[in-house]
Structures are given as structure tokens and as C-alpha cells.
Amino acid sequence: MTQAAVSELDERVPGRRWTVRLDAAGRGSTAVRISCSRPACAEQRLPSAAAGRAAAVAHIKTHLRATPAPRATAYCACRLADCHTHLPRTSRPRTEPWRCGGPVVLAVVTDRESRWWQVMECCTRCAAASPGAKTVATTEEPESSDPQVAGPVPAPRAAPARRRPPQAKIAQRIIPHDLRPVVLRDELIDLGNLFRDYQQRDQPDLELLADLQERKARAFTAWADATSDGPLRWEARRAEQAAATARLQHQQRTGNITLDSGPAVTRLLTVRAQWEHARSVLAHVADHTPLPGPEARLLVLMLTLRTANTGTGNLVGQDLTALGLTGTEDLVEKLSGCGWLELPGTVGDLLASRPENATPVTVPSLAPGEDGTGPFTFGKKMRPKLSGWAQKVISDKKLRKAKATAGTRLLALTLATQTDTSGSLGSGGQGIGLNALAAWVPVDPGELKHLVDQLTAADWLTDAALTDTHLTGQVNERVLPLTCPLPS
Numbered sequence: 001m002t003q004a005a006v007s008e009l010d011e012r013v014p015g016r017r018w019t020v021r022l023d024a025a026g027r028g029s030t031a032v033r034i035s036c037s038r039p040a041c042a043e044q045r046l047p048s049a050a051a052g053r054a055a056a057v058a059h060i061k062t063h064l065r066a067t068p069a070p071r072a073t074a075y076c077a078c079r080l081a082d083c084h085t086h087l088p089r090t091s092r093p094r095t096e097p098w099r100c101g102g103p104v105v106l107a108v109v110t111d112r113e114s115r116w117w118q119v120m121e122c123c124t125r126c127a128a129a130s131p132g133a134k135t136v137a138t139t140e141e142p143e144s145s146d147p148q149v150a151g152p153v154p155a156p157r158a159a160p161a162r163r164r165p166p167q168a169k170i171a172q173r174i175i176p177h178d179l180r181p182v183v184l185r186d187e188l189i190d191l192g193n194l195f196r197d198y199q200q201r202d203q204p205d206l207e208l209l210a211d212l213q214e215r216k217a218r219a220f221t222a223w224a225d226a227t228s229d230g231p232l233r234w235e236a237r238r239a240e241q242a243a244a245t246a247r248l249q250h251q252q253r254t255g256n257i258t259l260d261s262g263p264a265v266t267r268l269l270t271v272r273a274q275w276e277h278a279r280s281v282l283a284h285v286a287d288h289t290p291l292p293g294p295e296a297r298l299l300v301l302m303l304t305l306r307t308a309n310t311g312t313g314n315l316v317g318q319d320l321t322a323l324g325l326t327g328t329e330d331l332v333e334k335l336s337g338c339g340w341l342e343l344p345g346t347v348g349d350l351l352a353s354r355p356e357n358a359t360p361v362t363v364p365s366l367a368p369g370e371d372g373t374g375p376f377t378f379g380k381k382m383r384p385k386l387s388g389w390a391q392k393v394i395s396d397k398k399l400r401k402a403k404a405t406a407g408t409r410l411l412a413l414t415l416a417t418q419t420d421t422s423g424s425l426g427s428g429g430q431g432i433g434l435n436a437l438a439a440w441v442p443v444d445p446g447e448l449k450h451l452v453d454q455l456t457a458a459d460w461l462t463d464a465a466l467t468d469t470h471l472t473g474q475v476n477e478r479v480l481p482l483t484c485p486l487p488s
Contacts, residue, residue, distance in 0.1 A: 015077030015104070015121035016067075020060055022052050022115050030202075034059065050200045053114050060108065060117050070106040070121050070139045078126035085109060085118075086129040101125050106137040168192060171216070171235065184226065187219050206250035213243035230371050237377055244271040265421075265480050268389050275484030277378045278386055279417045281305060284375055286439050288365065290340045294407035294442055295325045298394070299332075301413070303341065303363060305387040308376050311367030314358035317351040322395065325406055340365065393482050398458040407443045408454045414440040415461070415475060421485040423475040431472035 018037045025031035025045055032052035034044040036059060044059075046052040078085045079100045102124030109118045110132050127133050168175040168185075170192035179185040194212055198205075220236035223229070248271050269275055281304060289300045302323060307313040320328050329351060335341040342362040343350055353359045368374045378386070393416055394409040404412075418432050419425055426432045434445065443451065452471065455461045464473035475483060 012075040013071060013073050014080060015074045017077040017120040019116055019118045020056050022056050047202050064136055069137050070104045072104060072139045074104045074121045076100045076123040076126055077120040078122040083126060104139050105135045107133045107135050109133045184222050191216055191219060206246045210243045210246040213239045213246060230373055238379055241273040244273050267481050268392060269484055277382060278484045282417060282440060290338050291334055294410050296331055297442055298323060298406045298410045305390055307363045307366050308383050309380050311364060312360060312362050315361050316353045316355055316358050402458045404454055408451045411441045411451045412455060412460055416482050417484045419475055419483045419485055423480050425473050427486045431470035433470055437471060
């Protein structure tokens with residue numbers, strides 16, 4: 001059989017074969033390069049994968065237009081390569097050899113990801129058996145005495161037609177074909193197509209992205225209302241946050257920053273949605289701290305920020321000792337004893353833990369309920385931003401140098417969320433009511449003046465004035481980046 005195949009190869013012309021490939025041009029870039037196995041073809045570079053695929057297909061078509069029709073005397077190029085195009089590579093010899101046969105055709109084979117295209121002269125059997133092959137030209141079958149080629153050749157089987165309609169998707173979610181109202185389904189399908197088109201852009205357009213995210217937020221809210229699906233509502237809120245972030249980034253890039261009437265400030269938390277989340281955490285802690293006093297309140301606040309969303313988080317001893325509390329071990333014991341905090345071991349083990357053996361802790365009240373929702377509306381990417389912001393405030397260099405108490409640091413956090421865009425305390429600079437302040441910072445009214453004096457000495461406050469009803473003043477310019485302005 002081998003002698004027969006070699007004899008026929010000597011008598012017939014080897015089938016032509018060439019390959020066009022699409023590869024990444026390098027790390028950290030969206031550019032791609034196109035290479036063709038034909039020696040006369042130079043390498044091409046394109047800025048994106050979409051542009052590269054279009055150029056590769058155009059290159060193949062150019063070759064096909066210039067290529068003569070398949071030659072009747074050509075030997076199957078697929079068989080020359082042991083039919084590896086459609087038969088799996090294996091070390092075991094096949095019990096029955098592949099039977100090539102039929103007229104010689106010019107076929108184009110591509111992979112599912114459209115990363116390479118191969119053109120070859122082959123027999124109709126190999127063309128029909130090769131996944132993804134498309135016959136572009138054919139010729140009459142020559143006479144052959146080879147028993148491997150002789151005999152009737154079955155017609156290539158057409159790929160079975162898909163009866164199921166294509167599924168419409170947006171944000172990896174399938175849009176139900178029976179979703180009502182129809183106008184909502186049409187809007188979701190249109191948005192999915194627009195987001196996919198945006199991903200193919202060579203350059204970002206943050207203003208367009210913000211508009212798309214705002215439309216997505218409205219559409220997902222309507223979808224959640226129509227189906228009573230809680231996760232859809234969370235997705236809508238995340239889209240609102242993404243829209244606000246993209247809008248602010250666009251304003252920063254174009255120089256059109258309009259944060260009310262205040263000066264342009266580069267803040268650690270950049271958008272209003274993040275500022276509201278910071279206030280929501282402070283309010284939740286004020287209502288749910290199981291122990292009295294500012295030290296317990298500050299500890300519960302930091303633990304809440306480390307375990308929000310899932311109710312679990314990893315801690316090391318330094319996370320707690322860095323808070324500067326006078327009775328850290330006793331406070332953790334009490335929080336664990338009342339059931340607010342769950343530890344896998346002892347408090348001593350937690351305080352002795354280091355980054356290489358962090359301790360997993362649990363706050364059951366923060367774990368999501370059966371409906372998948374918890375006390376906070378922000379996502380998992382927002383949690384570390386809020387935690388980092390709070391850590392930045394309480395570990396301020398001047399507060400540490402002044403050995404500020406837990407009450408002073410808690411007051412600094414609270415005031416950072418109760419200013420206008422210019423840094424004046426209260427909405428519109430009208431000051432903060434002492435009743436509201438007492439709910440956030442659990443200290444006696446007489447002690448509050450001492451805390452205000454500490455913040456003034458640490459260059460946190462200027463022009464501070466404490467009356468019987470309000471605290472007025474201005475945060476120092478150096479801490480403006482840590483503030484979360486109130487809505488005007």
C-alpha cells in the first residue's frame with residue numbers, strides 16, 4: 001500500500017497548500033500581525049483583532065481570485081499530511097486507512113476562533129470531513145487505478161442546520177425570547193449589540209460609555225421590575241456607578257469638571273455613588289454596634305469594611321493593633337462573646353497572625369440572606385476602596401503623631417463625609433447638628449470639644465466653632481482629597 005501511494009505521488013502533482021495566521025503583536029497591546037506562508041507575502045500589522053480578521057479574510061480572497069482552478073492531476077494535499085486536518089493525531093496505527101477519493105477541489109479551512117485560515121487542493125472526501133472547511137472551486141475527477149481512490153464517492157454531507165434561533169445576550173445574561181414588554185426586550189438586545197460594538201473600538205469614548213451604562217441601568221431596573229429578579233437590580237446599581245465613574249473620568253480628561261461650585265479636587269473616592277456608600281456604612285455601624293463607646297464603634301466600623309458583602313474576610317494582628325485602641329484584645333473578646341464576630345481560634349491567635357497566615361473571620365449579620373442581598377448595595381470591587389479610604393483617614397500621619405484617640409479618629413471619619421465640595425462642614429456650609437453628630441460619634445457633649453480641639457491641632461479643622469446646637473468650620477485643604485461631599 002505504501003508503494004502504491006509513493007508511486008501515485010510520483011505520477012501526480014502535489015496539492016497546493018498555504019496558511020494565513022492571525023497572532024498577537026506583543027504583550028500589553030491590542031495590535032495583531034498577519035502572516036502568510038507564501039514567500040512573496042509580507043507581514044501585516046493591524047491595531048485590533050477585528051481589523052486583523054477583516055484584513056486576513058481579504059488577503060485570502062485576493063489569493064483565491066489569483067489562484068488557478070484546482071488541477072485534476074493534483075494529489076490530495078490533506079492525504080500528503082496523513083489527513084491530520086480531520087483525523088486525530090495518535091501513536092496507534094489505524095485499523096483501516098482513510099479512503100481519499102472524488103474530484104480535486106480547492107477548500108478553505110479555518111478554526112473556530114478565526115485565528116488561522118488554510119487553503120489547499122484536496123479530494124472531496126477530505127474537504128467534506130474537515131471541520132470548518134468550505135469548498136470554493138472544484139474540477140472533474142480523474143481516472144485512477146488506485147484501489148484507495150477507486151469506487152463511488154459519497155457526496156459531502158451538508159452541515160446540519162441549526163433550528164434553534166440564536167440567543168440574545170447582554171452582560172453575559174440571556175435575554176428571554178418571551179420577555180415582555182417587547183419594547184424592553186428590543187432595548188436590551190440593542191444595548192447588548194452596542195456594548196459589543198463599543199468593545200471593538202480602537203479608542204475609548206467615555207462619554208458614549210457613560211450614556212450606554214445609564215441606558216443599561218434603566219433597562220435592567222425595568223427588567224428587574226418585570227421579573228422580580230433581585231440580582232438584576234444589583235446589576236442596575238452597578239451600571240449606575242459605572243456611568244458616574246465614566247462621566248467623571250470624561251470630565252477630568254476634557255477639563256470640564258463641575259463638582260457643584262467647589263474647586264477641582266482629586267479625591268480618593270471619586271464619584272458621588274462612592275461617597276453615598278461611605279455614609280451608608282457609617283450609618284449602619286451607628287445603628288448596629290453591639291458595644292458602647294467610641295473604641296468599640298471604630299473597631300466595628302473597620303471590621304465591617306473588611307467583611308462587607310459576604311460577611312467574611314481575612315485579618316492579621318496588625319490590622320487591629322494599628323487602630324491604636326487601649327483594650328483591643330478585650331474588645332475583640334466581647335465582640336466574639338456576644339456573637340457579633342466569629343473566630344476560628346482564640347483572640348490571641350488572631351492578634352499573633354501575620355500576612356502569611358491571615359485569620360478568616362466572620363460577621364454573621366453581614367452575610368447575604370436567602371434572597372442573595374445584604375445590608376449594603378455596593379459590589380465586591382467597591383468594598384476594598386471604601387476600606388482603603390477609611391484606613392487612610394484613621395492612619396493620617398498628623399493624627400498618629402498627635403496620638404489621637406479612637407473618638408478623634410471616628411470624628412475625623414464622620415466629618416470627612418459631612419462637608420460640601422469646598423470643605424465646609426454640613427450641607428451648604430451650615431454646620432452639623434450636635435444630635436446627628438452624637439449618633440455617629442458616641443461621646444459625651446463635654447468631650448466633643450476636646451475631640452474638635454485635637455482635630456484642629458492636627459490640621460484637620462480650621463475655624464471650628466461649637467455651639468449648643470451645631471458644629472461649624474472648615475476641613476483643612478490638605479484633607480480635602482479624603483472628603484465625601486454631601487449632595488447640594
